Amino acid sequence: MVNSASLCLCGEKMIQTLEHTAFDVQAIRQHFPVLNRVVKGKPLVYFDNAATTQKPQVVIDALADYYKNYNANIHRGIHSLAEEATAAYEATRDTVQQFIHAKEREEIIFTRGVTESINLVAYTWARTNLKAGDEIIISGMEHHSNIVPWQLIGEMTGAKLKVIPVNDSGELIMEEFHQLLTEKVKLVSVVHASNSLGTINPVKEIIDAAHKVGAVVMIDGAQSTVHLDIDVQELDCDFFAISSHKVYGPTGIGVLYGKRALLEAMPPFMGGGEMIKDVSFEKTTWNDLPYKFEAGTPNIADTVALKAALDFVSGIGKATIRQHEDALLKYATEQLQSIDGIRLIGTAKQKVSVASYVVEGVHPQDLGILLDNQGVAVRTGHHCTQPLMNRFGIPGTTRASFAMYNTKEEVDVMIAGLHKAIKLLR
Amino acid sequence: MSEIKSIAETEEEIVDEFSLFDSWDEKYEYIIDMGKKLKPLEDEHKKDENKIKGCQSTVWMVSELKDGKVYYRAESDAVIVKGLVSMLIRVLSGHAPQEIINAKLDFIDKIGMKQHLAQTRSNGLLSMVKQMKLDATVYQAKAGMN
Incomplete structure (x- = not known):
């Protein structure tokens, strides 16, 4: 074997x-x-698989099957189709949980993809936790989607961006990372595997070191999830972002994994239906996890088909x-x-x-x-x-x-x- | 100067030349050849204000009005784009602003190179066509004021 x-x-x-x-x-x-x-x-x-992977027939079938047989809005419907659609949508959450070995299903938030997952963390966790004088560490091999959100948050909060340099082979210079990592650093956000170079970064070492100075760590799993075994509990990362379409699944759907305690403490990203418990003009209370971060009717069909993609990969x-x-x-x-x-x-x-x-x-x-x-x-x-x-x-x-x-x-x-x-x- | 072909005639000429090719390989070979033969732009013109930037490749272009006709010169860092640019210059250069503004340029589609004008290519060629027409519009507006 x-x-x-x-x-x-x-x-x-x-x-x-x-x-x-x-x-x-x-x-x-x-x-x-x-x-x-x-x-x-x-x-x-x-x-061109690092840009997007092709889709197996089971994924195409799952999409068509949803629309042909049980298309309905989820969660509050009392009728049979709504129940079936809700069950299928939530089954994907369980599959994702297993796929990345998250502790709880409530730690799996559906987003549009890695870009939205990173922005969600930027506009909720980072915007409320960072202040002038704080530092964010990223690496020199980040995709623009793991650079620009932090620049925007830096402008809002006064937090500074620090960059781990890359050597001639395309590897992170870890000595430099350890030197950059001071008590000022509140967030480290790095890519697990580089889309341009293929480099697999030593994220476990980064996470452990960052935690020692009390920093929160976000891992961009856009390229790694399809190739590597992902165990978010073993990695001990605080956030992990996935795009379905790079794991043989549909476009327009992705995942943000976050540790429960962090997700609980974060304010919502977007307001609307689904993410609330009670609404009055005086005060609105937020729904429980994961729904607090899933405002509006979600991308049901693509979420349902994502399960087919992950099952296909796991099956092989x-x-x-x-x-x-x-x-x-x-x-x-x-x-x-x-x-x-x-x-x-x-x-x-x-x-x-x-x-x-x-x-x-x-x-x-x-x-x-x-x-x-x-x-x-x-x-x-x-x-x-x-x-x-x-x-x-x-x-x-x-x-x-x-x-x-x-x-x-x-x-x-x-x-x-x-x-x-x-x-x-x- | 009466021998100068109209824009439509030059377009037709290019379409005829490409009709001789059976394969995509031959078409690209011809375009690459034209790209290599395009007279390089002097370094002094390769400055930001003459840059038509695409996502992947860059085109530099200058134009001038002489005796009521617009003359273009351009270069790119990518040779296929340079070949396409060379055809655009061959078709449009030396014509009156109004003719350039009116040019349909459907030869690009007819020779099977329309995809290079598509947004996905982001190679600056589409921007180049727009810039050529914009320059012509500016020259015409200036002429109108005199």
């Missing part, structure tokens, strides 16, 4: 292990209808998926390195399946257009991490990010496409 404790296996051992597992990528591909697409006359090679097993993806990353990395003039951006020891690169004398956008011409979908540009791109002195990269349904043969198509494109462009 596979070694589920390893996050990033390297060497021949991994290939052997992969061959010994029951993972059948062709069988997996059958679950994803979009993979039958032809683009510019070529079979689609979808390597993250450890098995990770071995497949790590093998692909290793193969792609080797193949990319054989190309003349290529520079890999992000060579951390611990990585999720992201291969980011620049080619000397070639603009990433030109590469992206010509790869699309070969049916290969990659992402080019700054990946919403402009400060990180500046750190590496580049305007952007070409990024291939792998999912459970990608194959070695698809990597070969990208490499052949790259050779062709570079020849044309240089």
Whole structure:
């Protein structure tokens, strides 16, 4: 059986292990209808999974099934459809709780995604707890969604932003983090796995150290949740943010995990229906968790379908998926390195399946257009991490990010496409 | 100067040239070739005020009015965009402001490159077309005042 404790296996051992597992990528591909697409006359090679993953048929079915058979507004309806819809919506909360090993189901708040989860914490916890002289630590590899909300809160409260620098391999310089971490720091918000580089950050070390100075820690799990086993209790993070669409689920739905004590003490984010207990013109009292943070009619259909996505991933097993993806990353990395003039951006020891690169004398956008011409979908540009791109002195990269349904043969198509494109462009 | 083709005629000419290509590869090869051949813009013109910034690539463009005609010169840091820019210049440069304002530029669609004008590309090409027309509008307004 596979070694589920390893996050990033390297060497021949991994290939052997992969061959010994029951993972059948062709069988997996059958679950994803979009993979039958032809683009510019070529079979689609979808390597933009860090932006969004494709959806298995079970997720598409769950969405259609909800609308076809039990669409109703949830929680207060007395009729059968409302009961069924409520049950399905709340079943997803239980599944998410198990998926990230949260202590209580009430600690799972549904949001639109990581961006909203971070903003929720910024505008409730941070806005009411931070003051001038306080400090917030983020890292040099954050997505703009984990930079801008804190800048806005900094302007409101007077709290200052401090940044953990990144080394040439794309890893956080932890010595610098420990030096930045003083009693002034009230919040640390870092990305678990970098969307641009793939780097897996030592979040456990960050959380433990931050707690020693009394700081609250938020983890951006946008990229990590799909690849790594997430145990929020073991991590002991205070907040953890997830986007469903990066875990094979629908767009428009995500999760904020928060420790109960913190969530209880926080004011609501948005006011409206559902989040109240009693309303009068003189005084309104808030509903209990998690509903205090779920104002208005929620995104029921996508929440219901998220359960199908998480069950699908759990059914295959993250450890098995990770071995497949790590093998692909290793193969792609080797193949990319054989190309003349290529520079890999992000060579951390611990990585999720992201291969980011620049080619000397070639603009990433030109590469992206010509790869699309070969049916290969990659992402080019700054990946919403402009400060990180500046750190590496580049305007952007070409990024291939792998999912459970990608194959070695698809990597070969990208490499052949790259050779062709570079020849044309240089 | 009477031999100068109208905007529509140049558009038609480009559509004819692209009709010779069977594959996307050949189309892009041609565009890249045009991009490489585009006369570089002097560094002095590559300043912020001439910048048409896209999300991924940048275009610098300058224009001037000579004898009632608008002349454009431009460059980009990405070669495919440069090729597309070169076609826009070929079509619009040397024409009267009103003709430029009226130009439909549907050759871009006809040669299958409409996606490069889409919002998702964010490559500054759409902004470039707007800027070319805006410059023409400004020249025309100035002429009207004289």
